[in-house]
Amino acid sequence: MVTFTDSQKALLARPIYASLGTIRPDNTVTVNPMWFEFDGEVVKFTHTSTRGKYRNLQQNPSMCLMVLDPDNPFNYAELRGSLKEVVEDPTGSFWVHLAERYGNPGAPAPDDSPDRVILVMQIDRILGFTG
């Protein structure tokens, strides 16, 4: 069980565009900007079952999320872990929830909602300069 300091929790509570790394089937790396939500134990993302990251994670479940404080580059967290679970979200409700968290309340569910999934990331380790 990973424990988090108060400053790590404070950083992870903020609606920062984070960087999610995954590994492609040809063993090359990819990094994408992602909305996220941390519930104190796992990190959740909205994604679709038709896109690259989803396919990557079927082959290699490794995930790394880097969250950098835009106001202070020495305050960052690197979360290492892996895909724990995929939850179907065919109404896009988690996308709508994250859109609100990221400053767009009341946004309609996206057109690709039928394919929407929630990626649940298990955290094995936290690194970074955050105290």
Added chain:
Amino acid sequence: MVTFTDSQKALLARPIYASLGTIRPDNTVTVNPMWFEFDGEVVKFTHTSTRGKYRNLQQNPSMCLMVLDPDNPFNYAELRGSLKEVVEDPTGSFWVHLAERYGNPGAPAPDDSPDRVILVMQIDRILGFTG
């Protein structure tokens, strides 16, 4: 040969803390905040020969750099490529150069200068929302 649009070049010219993904020897992914400089063809980083990313790249040269405009999350670039070359930098001069680029002119060379290297990343592909 990858070609870059003017808006991609403008984004990559800025001293943004970027996210560099590499793959560890156990086939898990890691993402770190990095200073970088793009010269129009390759991306250069300052690093040391004693640290994790260096060892990762000896085993798997794949690199992915994600550069996100802090003022507009829809403006980002994902550069996919690999380690092209390692250049020794025993005086830390490239660290000093990047420190100046990132707002700290006149910084003294770091204590770990004897181990400093310049990682040169070859770019194979550019993706992202940048026009």
